[in-house]
Amino acid sequence: MATVELRFSALPEHVRTARLVAAAVARRAGVDEAVLYEVRLAVGEACSRAVGLHVSNGVSAPVQVALTEEEKKFSIEVGDEAPRAVPGRATDSDGAGDAPAGDESGAEAEDEMGLAVISGLVDDVEVTSDEAGGVIRMSWPTADASTPS
Amino acid sequence: MDLSLSTRTVGDRTVVEVGGEIDVYTAPKLREQLVELVNDGSYHLVVDMEGVDFLDSTGLGVLVGGLKRVRAHEGSLRLVCNQERILKIFRITGLTKVFPIHTSVDDAVSATD
Numbered sequence: 464m465a466t467v468e469l470r471f472s473a474l475p476e477h478v479r480t481a482r483l484v485a486a487a488v489a490r491r492a493g494v495d496e497a498v499l500y501e502v503r504l505a506v507g508e509a510c511s512r513a514v515g516l517h518v519s520n521g522v523s524a525p526v527q528v529a530l531t532e533e534e535k536k537f538s539i540e541v542g543d544e545a546p547r548a549v550p551g552r553a554t555d556s557d558g559a560g561d562a563p564a565g566d567e568s569g570a571e572a573e574d575e576m577g578l579a580v581i582s583g584l585v586d587d588v589e590v591t592s593d594e595a596g597g598v599i600r601m602s603w604p605t606a607d608a609s610t611p612s
Numbered sequence: 613m614d615l616s617l618s619t620r621t622v623g624d625r626t627v628v629e630v631g632g633e634i635d636v637y638t639a640p641k642l643r644e645q646l647v648e649l650v651n652d653g654s655y656h657l658v659v660d661m662e663g664v665d666f667l668d669s670t671g672l673g674v675l676v677g678g679l680k681r682v683r684a685h686e687g688s689l690r691l692v693c694n695q696e697r698i699l700k701i702f703r704i705t706g707l708t709k710v711f712p713i714h715t716s717v718d719d720a721v722s723a724t725d
Binding site for chain 2: 475476478479500503504507508511515572573576577579580583584
């Protein structure tokens with residue numbers, strides 16, 4: 464089970480809250496102080512992306528963030544419920560979701576930049592998605608001996 | 613912390629001093645400010661980021677948008693930033709090659725290239 468779980472309405476104003484909570488839990492878990500800004504940035508990027516996907520797909524479900532203290536590492540999962548077309552499988556939404564090229568390309572470019580930032584920052588990262596939504600999993604090493612305060 | 617914005621004119625340059633956090637929530641305010649400046653005829657902008665605590669890809673997107681706008685008028689957009697953690701996101705995304713980044717407002721204001 465996650466150490467701390469967060470569910471928030473897919474609105475841009477809540478992304479900062481998710482960043483702050485993630486950084487606070489990461490600090491407690493023993494993630495190096497020097498890396499905490501990167502944790503904030505990566506979580507922020509993942510949550511911004513999830514919010515964008517929910518908004519553009521009209522998904523009313525909340526964005527989910529799971530923060531888990533594990534042995535020697537701290538992991539974060541950011542989950543969205545925006546359906547993706549799975550290659551090679553026909554779905555009802557095939558073709559229907561094609562938006563006019565103009566706006567879509569801008570949103571896609573921003574989405575790609577967010578993912579580029581995450582993969583540039585985090586060594587251990589995994590991005591998956593299917594017709595039920597997507598998950599970004601990231602983890603950072605923690606100090607071996609985390610002493611209770 | 614929210615986003616703070618203030619502008620001043622130095623010679624033919626307009627300095628936009630940004631403070632606080634530039635993210636998916638606050639970036640639209642910065643976008644509005646840059647659009648307004650360009651619409652009012654300010655095509656040589658210096659964005660002073662020394663007071664910025666946080667910058668994400670949405671913020672980068674707004675800065676790139678600002679650069680496109682001023683370039684359409686043969687203008688310029690220079691950044692002032694000395695903070696390693698802010699500079700890192702420019703490096704990761706390759707944008708250090710796109711923006712002239714200066715260490716001080718004086719330097720940015722007097723730069724010509």
